[in-house]
Amino acid sequence: MRKEKFVSVIIAAAGKGKRMNSHINKQYLNIGEKPVLAHTIEVFNKCSFIDEIIVVTHPDEVAYCKEKVINFFGLEKVTKVVAGGKERQESIFNGLKAVYQKCDIVVIHDGARPFVREEYILKSIDEAIKHKAVGVGVPVKDTIKVVDEEKNIKNTLNRNVLWAIQTPQTFDYQLLLRAHKKAIEDGYLGTDDTVLVERLGEKVRMLMSSYDNIKITTPEDLYIGEAILRNRK
Numbered sequence: 001m002r003k004e005k006f007v008s009v010i011i012a013a014a015g016k017g018k019r020m021n022s023h024i025n026k027q028y029l030n031i032g033e034k035p036v037l038a039h040t041i042e043v044f045n046k047c048s049f050i051d052e053i054i055v056v057t058h059p060d061e062v063a064y065c066k067e068k069v070i071n072f073f074g075l076e077k078v079t080k081v082v083a084g085g086k087e088r089q090e091s092i093f094n095g096l097k098a099v100y101q102k103c104d105i106v107v108i109h110d111g112a113r114p115f116v117r118e119e120y121i122l123k124s125i126d127e128a129i130k131h132k133a134v135g136v137g138v139p140v141k142d143t144i145k146v147v148d149e150e151k152n153i154k155n156t157l158n159r160n161v162l163w164a165i166q167t168p169q170t171f172d173y174q175l176l177l178r179a180h181k182k183a184i185e186d187g188y189l190g191t192d193d194t195v196l197v198e199r200l201g202e203k204v205r206m207l208m209s210s211y212d213n214i215k216i217t218t219p220e221d222l223y224i225g226e227a228i229l230r231n232r233k
């Protein structure tokens with residue numbers, strides 16, 4: 001069934017990586033012998049059901065990304081590198097406007113999540129063909145508290161229903177485009193894409209992925225990433 005669908009991937013890599021505190025943007029820092037972003041794109045590039053990859057980078061880094069990542073690592077499925085916006089949501093919207101006009105299914109993935117496994121990409125494409133919207137994630141391991149501005153605990157959430165959502169998040173293209181347009185119309189800014197579809201009142205499926213599908217966010221994630229990579233070899 002997947003083969004009949006045109007599948008585009010949008011890699012969001014236009015953030016500034018402020019929490020990493022590095023003069024080099026975190027996507028271009030090495031884990032093992034390759035930049036974070038090269039690890040991420042390689043997984044999609046190798047995946048036979050992916051037809052095109054659109055990379056969204058910071059406007060100042062388009063040329064750098066092409067030279068140091070796309071061309072250097074021979075990532076031939078990347079058809080376009082486009083400039084992102086100030087917020088992640090804006091960057092994804094720029095990506096949505098750049099995909100092939102006959103795109104059926106769109107997979108959204110963070111450039112900063114280099115340990116995504118092909119298995120979950122394939123499962124999420126299948127699930128999106130059936131259900132139109134799907135995110136991957138993991139049940140939370142910690143007990144989650146709601147804390148106010150004075151650092152007082154207000155209440156404790158029921159962990160049995162809490163999941164941490166990751167990417168890939170995979171959608172029927174027209175549905176996600178509609179969800180983004182509605183968010184723009186309403187002035188709504190979300191921190192992922194599934195929430196935009198939730199706002200339309202549409203069902204979004206959750207697929208179990210793995211705890212090692214981490215997002216490289218703060219400096220300690222780099223040595224956790226080195227350990228994940230060593231463990232995979």
Ligand SMILES: Nc1ccn([C@@H]2O[C@H](COP(=O)(O)OP(=O)(O)OP(=O)(O)O)[C@@H](O)[C@H]2O)c(=O)n1
Nearest residue numbers: 012013014015016017018019086087088111112
């Ligand atoms: N305007 C933005 C902001 C974020 N992202 C991307 O969205 C992913 C998840 O965002 P996050 O980890 O928060 O990255 P940054 O925004 O770069 O991090 P920070 O908040 O520390 O600056 C990253 O791959 C990032 O490059 C993006 O494409 N466009």
Ligand SMILES: C[C@](O)(CO)[C@H](O)COP(=O)(O)O
Nearest residue numbers: 088110165166167191192215
């Ligand atoms: C989309 C996301 O990866 C889901 O966990 C995440 O929300 C994006 O990162 P941010 O740190 O919230 O910008």
